[in-house]
Amino acid sequence: MKRIFLFIISLAAGLGLTAALTFAATQWLRPPALHGLVMQPQQPAYNFTLMSHYGQTVSLSDFRGKWVMIYFGYIACPDVCPATLAELNKALLSLGKQSERVQVVMITVDPERDTKEQLAGFMPHFNKSFIGLTGTSEQIKEAATYYGIYFAKHQEDTALGYLVDHTATVMLIDPDGYLRVVYSFGTVAKDFADDLKYLMAR
Amino acid sequence: MKKIFLLTLLVTLAVSSCKPAGPKIMVDTAWGRQSPKTATAGAFYMFIRNAGLEEDKLIGAKSAACKTVELHESYQTPEGAMGMRRVTGDVIAIPPGATVELKVGGLHLMCIDKLQDFNSGAQIELTLRFEKSGDVPLTADIRE
Ligand SMILES: [Cu+2]
Numbered sequence: 001m002k003r004i005f006l007f008i009i010s011l012a013a014g015l016g017l018t019a020a021l022t023f024a025a026t027q028w029l030r031p032p033a034l035h036g037l038v039m040q041p042q043q044p045a046y047n048f049t050l051m052s053h054y055g056q057t058v059s060l061s062d063f064r065g066k067w068v069m070i071y072f073g074y075i076a077c078p079d080v081c082p083a084t085l086a087e088l089n090k091a092l093l094s095l096g097k098q099s100e101r102v103q104v105v106m107i108t109v110d111p112e113r114d115t116k117e118q119l120a121g122f123m124p125h126f127n128k129s130f131i132g133l134t135g136t137s138e139q140i141k142e143a144a145t146y147y148g149i150y151f152a153k154h155q156e157d158t159a160l161g162y163l164v165d166h167t168a169t170v171m172l173i174d175p176d177g178y179l180r181v182v183y184s185f186g187t188v189a190k191d192f193a194d195d196l197k198y199l200m201a202r
Numbered sequence: 203m204k205k206i207f208l209l210t211l212l213v214t215l216a217v218s219s220c221k222p223a224g225p226k227i228m229v230d231t232a233w234g235r236q237s238p239k240t241a242t243a244g245a246f247y248m249f250i251r252n253a254g255l256e257e258d259k260l261i262g263a264k265s266a267a268c269k270t271v272e273l274h275e276s277y278q279t280p281e282g283a284m285g286m287r288r289v290t291g292d293v294i295a296i297p298p299g300a301t302v303e304l305k306v307g308g309l310h311l312m313c314i315d316k317l318q319d320f321n322s323g324a325q326i327e328l329t330l331r332f333e334k335s336g337d338v339p340l341t342a343d344i345r346e
Contacts, residue, residue: 075242076243078241078313079274079310080276080307082235082244082245086235121240121241122238122241125237125238125241150281150282152281154287156287157288158288158314159272160242160243160312163286165281165283165286166283167281167284168283168284
């Protein structure tokens with residue numbers, strides 16, 4: 001009788017251990033899922049040429065070798081845009097030295113008001129390495145179209161003047177210039193940082 | 203005995219009539235994001251709680267740090283884009299027993315034409331105006 005009892009106990013323990021290990025294998029050992037929409041198949045990202053807040057002409061191809069995070073926004077967007085830029089800054093800070101391999105770029109959807117001088121007074125405030133890009137309405141429209149960014153001026157009875165509705169996604173481009181991940185608005189610093197760490201380690 | 207009963211009744215009535223029948227507004231965790239004066243505008247976020255028995259309405263706000271403060275709301279357009287607008291009627295209802303959250307990507311107070319830099323660690327004085335509760339002063343912490 002005692003033997004049968006011991007047998008049942010060890011069987012139960014064995015089953016429990018197997019279940020725990022299976023759970024560990026599926027949950028903890030699984031590669032982390034990226035926190036945005038992963039582009040399949042990977043496509044070369046549109047090679048824009050725009051004016052940086054430093055007054056230089058900048059193309060996406062100038063950043064080969066770096067992970068580039070592109071955000072379309074504007075200065076008079078005081079809720080959604082600073083929130084995104086602040087999360088990106090926190091993500092870079094948590095990457096430490098590795099953040100040197102990342103370039104954050106904001107392309108303005110309000111080129112009329114966001115001159116390079118205006119951007120120069122705005123971008124470094126979030127992170128000294130961030131670059132603001134502006135251009136003619138046509139150039140901005142072209143870049144936005146290629147990246148699937150919708151933007152439209154909207155008149156509103158506000159002291160801000162007009163507002164610009166815009167897709168608030170962040171696009172991650174790999175060091176070879178391929179669009180890899182698209183993040184929706186509201187993605188937090190930790191998720192950006194975890195993805196960058198994972199992708200940079202491969 | 204009857205006397206004691208009457209006294210108790212009177213006391214009970216007196217106490218219950220003291221209970222505020224109107225709204226009771228409480229604001230907490232008010233904050234704004236650090237931004238330079240050159241950024242022209244900045245949003246304030248907070249929780250507004252109504253612990254009273256009647257609805258109140260936030261009808262405006264002001265601050266010595268901003269030329270104008272408007273009630274705003276960010277929203278998603280049918281195209282999936284983020285837009286921002288003034289709140290309809292410039293009113294945010296705070297129902298009794300409810301907590302309304304002003305948060306990133308949603309309702310917020312928009313400080314337009316900042317009169318100073320908003321530096322991390324600083325505190326900005328604001329006054330909210332409610333239809334029934336009148337002016338409610340508060341301090342917003344500036345964070346990174
Ligand atoms: Cu706003």
